[in-house]
Amino acid sequence: MTKALFLAHTAAPSGAELATLRLLAALRELGRTEVTAIFTEDGPMVERMRARGIETRVLQSGFDSRAMTIGSGPFRLLAGFLALLRLGWTIGATAKSTGTEVLVAESSKALVMGAVAARRAGIPLVWQVHDRIAADYFGRVPTLVLHTLGRLVAAGYIANSKTTLATLRTGRSPAIVAYPGVEFGTDTTPEHCGDQREPEETVVAVVGRLSPWKGQDVLLRAAAAAKVRPRRILLIGGTFFDEEPYRAELEQLAHDLALPVTFTGHVEDPNPHLHDADILVHCSVLPEPFGQVVVEGMHAGCAVIATGPGGPAEIVEPGVSGLLVDGGDEKQLTAALDTLIENPDLRTRLSAAGRARARHFDVDESARTVADFLDTLTRRTDAAGHQNPEKRTPSVERNPHV
Structure with a gap:
């Protein structure tokens, strides 16, 4: 069973966080992935995760998730970036002590933290991308920074659509599409x-x-x-x-x-x-x-x-x-x-x-796609984080929704 740590910078109940909740609950039910969620602030998503039986940790850091919003001034951005690096170092210690095998960053801010955390823990970092990484949303400079950072630190990508995947520069890193899904097993229509x-x-x-x-x-x-x-x-x-x-x-x-x-x-x-x-x-x-x-x-x-x-x-x-x-x-x-x-x-x-x-768009299908991807990625990665070219690389076509 692959042990995965999912890292989120905010505990506010927006679309990406709710999609992550459904995915983690489905992964837990599938029984092939041991999932833990970690947040850098307290909020509604923490209790929602725990209510679904998902191990959830809160890093009491005092970090303001709005410190690096689009349009923030340069000093606020720099202060927020440095705070994310410090948080990443702490998260890396947690990942290492708990035997985590793969770290999944749930946002661009989580990617910054995850880069440091994965390095300290000696494990691969996956970027689960919920946003189009494009200039019309982030702006030209932040988009360039995110593309560069992803290429440097991400061992793999999980995109929430073909549209999102098309905006990424994945290079030779493996990438899949796993659509945010609906929980049909609890259908009360x-x-x-x-x-x-x-x-x-x-x-x-x-x-x-x-x-x-x-x-x-x-x-x-x-x-x-x-x-x-x-x-x-x-x-x-x-x-x-x-x-x-x-x-x-x-x-x-x-x-x-x-x-x-x-x-x-x-x-x-x-x-x-x-x-x-x-x-x-x-x-x-x-x-x-x-x-x-x-x-x-x-x-x-x-x-x-x-x-x-x-x-x-x-x-x-x-x-x-x-x-x-x-x-x-x-x-x-x-x-x-x-x-x-x-x-x-x-x-x-x-x-x-x-x-x-x-x-x-059943979330159970998305969970199987993500579980396959994480299993394969961790098998390809040795203890030092080096890629093993003999193992097969997952591709977009592995997603049954596409």
């Missing part, structure tokens, strides 16, 4: 899932933290221009990382457009809201790394509209299991809303096909 309301009663939902690149403002303007306005619009998600002013902008926009918008704030489980919605709209204006809310909406029985390019284009079969529009294009989004709102029968067909499509 009600029998009436997929029932569609009449046009004037339609409920539209958007799931995701309230952030400008998520495009909730685009959806509001598109909905205001629809031939039949939705009866209700649910904006499901909270604010993180100093994004509170954007919520105020959305509230003002909804008021100005006279739209019936409900702001739920952060919710632990969006499924009850999704089960109540007819249409899920994914409206990111930048290419989404994956878009697990699209799968969740399909699984809940919503007719889905999603934006491309990006991960959602790997999920949605246009016209079959959902509709695709270009990110940031209000006119296309309005046209898609008109098509679905005015046609409950089409919504019903897309809902049924979407539920079937969602089954392709």
Whole structure:
């Protein structure tokens, strides 16, 4: 059994952290990988991990996970970088003392810590990449730094989509795609899932933290221009990382457009809201790394509209299991809303096909893919961290979802 330590820099319940929770729970259930999670701060994800029976440690470091956000000044970035290096040294001691065989970094900040930790422990470092490493998201200089650091320290890569993998410079290091998955084994979807309301009663939902690149403002303007306005619009998600002013902008926009918008704030489980919605709209204006809310909406029985390019284009079969529009294009989004709102029968067909499509993204399949990858990688690596060329390298094609 491979002993793996999964390293996260934040314990806030955002998409990447929730995907990691589902993956670790599935790996634990699979029984081929001994998993431990380590966080550099306390927070909701710590208790969630422990509630699922996952060994979880908190490094009481005083580290502020927002110390190195995009747009931080040079001094704040430098201070945060040095703090990550110090944390990495401590984590390396933990990994060494616990007999960890492979370290998995769950973010770019975790990669910095993991580089030091893996070196001290003498074990391979895997970078599990949840974001597109591209200039339109990180900026040119941080993107170059991350690409260089990955090439220098990562013994392997786990990408959350083909879209994400295409932004990485993996060199000769092995890389796989393991999609964030849905836990079908705990399916509590009600029998009436997929029932569609009449046009004037339609409920539209958007799931995701309230952030400008998520495009909730685009959806509001598109909905205001629809031939039949939705009866209700649910904006499901909270604010993180100093994004509170954007919520105020959305509230003002909804008021100005006279739209019936409900702001739920952060919710632990969006499924009850999704089960109540007819249409899920994914409206990111930048290419989404994956878009697990699209799968969740399909699984809940919503007719889905999603934006491309990006991960959602790997999920949605246009016209079959959902509709695709270009990110940031209000006119296309309005046209898609008109098509679905005015046609409950089409919504019903897309809902049924979407539920079937969602089954392709079972977290248990992702867990098997990751377990195979970690097993192979640790067999290829001797105690000094040197690669053994006689062992086979995993490839993207090993992922059953692709």
